[in-house]
Amino acid sequence: MNASALGTPASPTGDTTAIRVQHDETDPLVVISEVNKHYGDLHVLNNINTTVGRGEVVVVLGPSGSGKSTLCRAINRLETIDSGTITIDGTPLPEEGKQLARLRADVGMVFQSFNLFAHKTILENVTLGPIKVSGMTKKDAEEHAMALLERVGIANQAKKLPSQLSGGQQQRAAIARSLAMRPKLILLDEPTSALDPEMINEVLDTMIGLANDGMTMVAVTHEMGFARRAADRILFMADGQIVEEATPEQFFTDPKTSRAQDFLSKIIGH
Ligand SMILES: Nc1ncnc2c1ncn2[C@@H]1O[C@H](COP(=O)(O)OP(=O)(O)O)[C@@H](O)[C@H]1O
Numbered sequence: 001m002n003a004s005a006l007g008t009p010a011s012p013t014g015d016t017t018a019i020r021v022q023h024d025e026t027d028p029l030v031v032i033s034e035v036n037k038h039y040g041d042l043h044v045l046n047n048i049n050t051t052v053g054r055g056e057v058v059v060v061l062g063p064s065g066s067g068k069s070t071l072c073r074a075i076n077r078l079e080t081i082d083s084g085t086i087t088i089d090g091t092p093l094p095e096e097g098k099q100l101a102r103l104r105a106d107v108g109m110v111f112q113s114f115n116l117f118a119h120k121t122i123l124e125n126v127t128l129g130p131i132k133v134s135g136m137t138k139k140d141a142e143e144h145a146m147a148l149l150e151r152v153g154i155a156n157q158a159k160k161l162p163s164q165l166s167g168g169q170q171q172r173a174a175i176a177r178s179l180a181m182r183p184k185l186i187l188l189d190e191p192t193s194a195l196d197p198e199m200i201n202e203v204l205d206t207m208i209g210l211a212n213d214g215m216t217m218v219a220v221t222h223e224m225g226f227a228r229r230a231a232d233r234i235l236f237m238a239d240g241q242i243v244e245e246a247t248p249e250q251f252f253t254d255p256k257t258s259r260a261q262d263f264l265s266k267i268i269g270h
């Protein structure tokens with residue numbers, strides 16, 4: 001209900017009470033307009049229209065192959081689009097060059113497979129971008145990195161290599177690394193899907209902490225407890241389209257489309 005809930009994260013899969021302050025719907029950060037993309041004959045993004053407000057948490061759900069990852073990658077310009085526009089904070093996605101590097105800094109991305117540099121320490125993984133891309137001094141970058149590692153709960157792992165950490169710790173390091181660039185938005189594509197079950201909650205709790213701090217987030221996840229509790233809005237995708245867009249309450253209690261009903265019955269059936 002209020003910020004005091006921040007310090008006492010209940011199990012993200014248990015308590016379904018909405019704990020976030022509402023975002024400002026009049027302040028769009030990402031505007032996606034009439035976006036289309038094909039892979040050969042496959043219409044992987046089919047006329048996508050949506051807006052992500054500053055501070056909003058959007059959870060993208062949908063069956064495998066529905067285009068969720070492609071949408072995330074398009075927002076970060078890891079994939080091109082055939083038509084339509086995507087703007088971040090009022091600026092259309094740049095084609096290439098310096099502006100694209102800046103956009104990448106504005107949009108953090110966390111993948112299922114951590115993608116940490118294996119031969120660098122956790123601290124080096126987190127300081128690399130700020131030093132190389134943002135021109136921070138090593139000392140400033142390390143101070144900032146240590147504060148972020150503290151925030152995600154792994155400051156005591158800073159000197160280790162990724163392989164010396166658990167999967168959950170590695171994913172929290174990857175989150176710290178994306179935060180180090182001071183992004184305006186973080187995209188998380190199935191951030192807990194590669195984790196052993198006992199490590200899922202520590203990553204979800206980290207994500208809930210970010211949400212409570214007002215970070216704008218777009219998260220693809222199959223963790224329905226997290227979606228219910230942390231999302232301001234659910235985007236349900238099927239066959240390259242957004243077929244349903246609703247609050248978690250609406251989506252989980254009264255899905256409107258047969259595609260969403262079918263999806264939920266399969267998930268809840270497990
Ligand atoms: N680089 C690619 N080339 C061709 N087809 C692709 C490529 N990437 C993804 N696809 C196809 O696009 C569809 C959507 O993929 P994706 O966005 O990864 O879906 P999701 O994340 O919802 O599972 C899938 O059918 C997938 O096989």
Ligand SMILES: [Mg+2]
Pocket residue numbers: 068069070189
């Ligand atoms: Mg995917």
